[in-house]
Amino acid sequence: MLTIQGLTAIYPDKTKAVDGIDLIVNDGESVALIGENGAGKTSLLLAVVGVIESLSGVVEIDGVRLGKKTAGEIRKKAGLVFQNPDDQLFMPLIYDDIAFGCRNLGMPEDEVKARVADVLDRLNIAHLRGRSPLKLSGGEKRAVAMAAVLAMNPSLLMLDEPTAFLDHRARRSLVETLKKLSQTKIIATHDIAFAAEVCDRAVILKDGKIAVDGASSLLYDEKLMSDYRLEAIAKG
Amino acid sequence: MKNATKNLYALEQLSAGGTCVHRLHPLVKLMAAAVFIVTVISFDRYAPMRLVPYIFYPMILTALSETPHSMLLKRVFIALPFCLFAGVTNVMFDTAAAFTVGGVAVSYGAVSLVTILIRMYLCVMAVLILVSVTPLSEITGEMRRLRVPNIFIITLEMTYRYIGVLLNEAYSMITAYRLRGGNKKGVDIRDMGSFAGQLLIRSLDRAERVYNAMACRGYALQNTLRRSRRLTPGDIIFLAVVLILCATFRLVDVNRLIAAGIFGGV
Structure with missing residues (x-):
């Protein structure tokens, strides 16, 4: 379970990225973070894993409170898939990239191998095992970036704009994959239709604060969505 | 490139x-x-x-x-x-x-x-x-085991990884420059200063994002000794x-x- 209380986070240039957020995400829930550009979606995800500094407030995952000493423990529990997979894939081989996190967790090589094989199979990308990230399509890169995080078996999976750069087919495949995953999910996205399909709860952010928190059916409410400069999903 | x-x-x-x-x-x-x-x-x-x-x-x-x-x-x-x-x-x-x-x-x-x-x-x-x-990760892992000072190992790892980042950024910038640069074959000498400056800033920015991604997957600058076979x-x-x-x-x-x-x- 993720518990966030009064979280305020700042960037090194002192820009306030997240401002007094309170949020509880229960095990198995899928939450969509919606909001216009600069609303604080990515910043909130980065603050949860301690990449950007928290000025005040509490982040707790499965009973572990985020702090300087516990950042490693928190990052075992919460996996973040970055918006741009190129930022995440930096090893010469897909295998090594997926194994990177497991190796950092100190797993023996046999277990690393088994985890990588399992996650490659689950995401149907076993054929990419020996390839270089430089030679992949956008959809393949996205799948590998997700595999790299899933291999660490986090209890909380966070995805930042997962449908960016994806064509219709790759997007569909991502929807199916995410629906199969049992982890708790937080998905920051502009793709409202995607959010409605994958998530059962939606949180609208504005200026670093939570403006609305409710069932994903609110994504169909034209009046509410237009109030936050968002486009509702057309009914029917 | x-x-x-x-x-x-x-x-x-x-x-x-x-x-x-x-x-x-x-x-x-x-x-x-x-x-x-x-x-x-x-x-x-x-x-x-x-x-x-x-x-x-x-x-x-x-x-x-x-x-x-x-x-x-x-x-x-x-x-x-x-x-x-x-x-x-x-x-x-x-x-x-x-x-x-x-x-x-x-x-x-x-x-x-x-x-x-x-x-x-x-x-x-x-x-x-x-x-x-x-694999480089295994080489650096064994160097840590041999007690080679961590600063050398981190420098080696980062340099090796970031050369690619720098090249990728330079490639994107040169492509964008060429597309709007008429028939110019390379980067014009008068644009070279701002080009190099931008390349450095963009590379630093990208390198920071890459580092954040590494940190999110458990990479720490201190010793991370792995179990060796x-x-x-x-x-x-x-x-x-x-x-x-x-x-x-x-x-x-x-x-x-x-x-x-x-x-x-x-």
């Missing part, structure tokens, strides 16, 4: 192979390469012939690991100008005659140039073979053979022995 990025990591991609050399313990491969390099460097600069037996090390390992020799040679040539420059200055200043061939005097400088070139070939090949049969008898035999041969060729002048065998004493 895109090709440069691909070429940069092409050698390490070979490390995923499954030959007997790939299967050796990374510590053994690292130690063998280190011993080989130290031994090669330890020879006198006027004794190029003593280095000849060491050519078997890269030859045998290249063949066993099925590493394309041309791929390695291309990279050896990158180091060639630097060594030539160092060697040519020897030719200019060390002009005393070492011996004569057909009446032509060969200077000590020329002999040392040959030694430098052979040394360079052997050392660069040893490093390239190590990289082509061992056990040494097998094959690993120990390989290391022992390399150590014995390196020491033998260092202590015994094999060329002289062979010549003595053929000509009955020289």
